[in-house]
Structures are given as structure tokens and as C-alpha cells.
Amino acid sequence: MINIGIIGAGRIGKVHLQSITYHVKNACVKAVADPYINEETEKLIRNLGVQKVCRDYKEILGDPEIDAVLVCSSTDTHAAVSIEAIEAGKHVFCEKPVDHALERIQAVADALAAHPDCRFQVGFNRRFDHNFAAVRKAYDEGRIGEAHILKITSRDPEPPNPAYIKVSGGMFLDMTIHDFDMACFLTDSDVEEVYVQSAVLVDPAIGEQGDVDTAIITLKMTNGALAVIDNSRRAVYGYDQRAELFGSKGMAATANDTLSTVVISNGEGVTGEKPLFFFLERYMESFAEEMRQFVNACETGGEVPVGIHAGMQSVKIGLAARRSVEEHRPVKVSEMDAV
DSSP: OEEEEEEOOSHHHHHHHHHHHHHOTTEEEEEEEOTTOOHHHHHHHHHTTOSEEESOTHHHHTOTTOOEEEEOSOGGGHHHHHHHHHHTTOEEEEESOSOSSHHHHHHHHHHHHHOTTOOEEEEOGGGGSHHHHHHHHHHHTTSSOSEEEEEEEEEOSSOOOHHHHHHHTOHHHHTHHHHHHHHHHHHTSOEEEEEEEEEOOSOHHHHHTTOOSEEEEEEEETTSOEEEEEEESOOTTSOEEEEEEEESSOEEEOOOOBSOOOEEEETTEEEEOOBOSSHHHHHHHHHHHHHHHHHHHHHHOOOOSSOHHHHHHHHHHHHHHHHHHHHTSOEEGGGGGGO
């Protein structure tokens, strides 16, 4: 049994608490820390059987009975808290992104190199989604052949509050970062070059914050494949999450998850369900599966499925995408090494 401490009791911290409590048999959440904990949240946490609720995360790091920590605090704290946890002898699950600055991600990588027994996983939950995992499985089994073209559609049902843009890192480091990681995952390759065409078509206030809300992104993968990502901050019909991998022997494609597969045909037309509304509805099982695999790695000493390399690469791609928008040109990901 792996004893876990969760640092950060916001939305994603609660998601992981619930997924571990209900879906991970070989783990137990022993403590949750959040400096802004309120009475309502504390009641929810204790109702799920957590023994200790505190404001100072250092109490979790100093508890010898806790084997692993989940870093679910604000992005600007991810790297520093991860390093403290690694040095305290804990296994670490860190929500994405590890940081917006490459040098701070490298500092985490250096800490991991000095503590090889630490299991460190980055929270890219879409890799564990049943649809996308099935595409990767088909590719690994050789049923598609060599990867030639990948298409990813990723559109949110509604835009965030414009004030969120400032702290999130913008669309490429907050939203599209998942799609960058998915491109690497589905083609089993890193990205060599990025080119972005973007616009502000959803909310002018997003543009006033210096960000974009609509983008077409082309990627050249290091294995020779080409990828296209289309993003929008607002799809009025729901959370649009699809992928298609075309290769030398065939193609694998996913459809959106819906509440049911019922199609109604009548005099008014042929209609079906809209996609599930947002990421909690769409990806809840993937959060549980990523946690099961993290806990198993901690328990067995095996490799984690998403390590620090993926955490670094996704941010490099996001920074390259942002530079492509600023300079109106293709940008090699290797250029980010000099940032």
C-alpha cells in the first residue's frame, strides 16, 4: 500500500483525491495540504477518509509514513515543491506543466539524477484515455505501419476568464500543451519544428491579454511524420477531442465520447448526442488510470509512463509555438535550448 500526500486542494487536487479513493486499490491518501483550505473543502476531504488536513505542505514532506506526493498546487510552485519532495525521499507526481521556464524544469531533472530511486511522473492524463491509448496500441502493433500524418482536433466548450490567461502561460502552455504531448505520444516521437497560424476569433479580451484563442499548428516530428493540430477556445457543441493517425499501412481514428450512441432519425432530421461537456466528464477515467500506473511504478520500482523528458519537451514545443506566432515563421524546437 502506497501512502500519498496531496499538495494543493483545488479542482485537480480533488480530482486525484477522488480517483485514488474510488479507483486505486493499492494506494491511500493520508494527507492533503493547501494554504487556502476552507471549511467546505476540508469537510469533503475528511469525508473521503483523509486523516490529516493542513495548510503547510512541508508537514507532508516531513511525514515518514508518506511514500509519494502529488504536486497539484499552482504552476509557479510545481518545480520548487517537486525538488523539495524529491530531496525528502518521496516519489512525485507533478501536474503539468512542470514549469513555464526550462531552467526550472532542468533543475527538477538534475534533482532526479541525484535521486535515481525517485519515481517522477508528469500529469499528461490524455495518454491514458481509452480512445487515444487504442490509437497508440494500433501503432505499436504495426497495424498502421510507419506514421505519416497525424491530425489532432482539440476545442474547448467555452473560453476561460481572460484574467486566467496571465497566470496560465497562454493557450500554448495551458491548453495546447496537452496536444503537443499527444502528438509525441501518438507518433512515439519528439517534435523537430513548429509553425503556427493563429487568431483571436472567440473573445477580444483574450487578445487584449496578449494571447490567441484559435490556432492551426503544424509540426514536423523527428521520425519524419507530419502533424496538424487545430485549436479553438470555444466549440458551441461541446468538448471536441479527436485524433487521426495515418500511416503506410492504414489509419486509426477516434471519435468524440458522448453520453450515449443513440441516433434519432425522424421527420426533422437525423440527430445524435453532443460530445461530453468538458474535461472532467471526458477524461475522468484517464485520471484514474494515470494514477494507477504511477502508484504501480512506486510500488514495484518500475518506470513511470510519463517522465521528466515529456515534461520538458511539451514546454519547449509550447515556447517554440509562441515564438512562431511572434516572429511569423517556422521555429525549430532546438532553438529553445538557447532560451
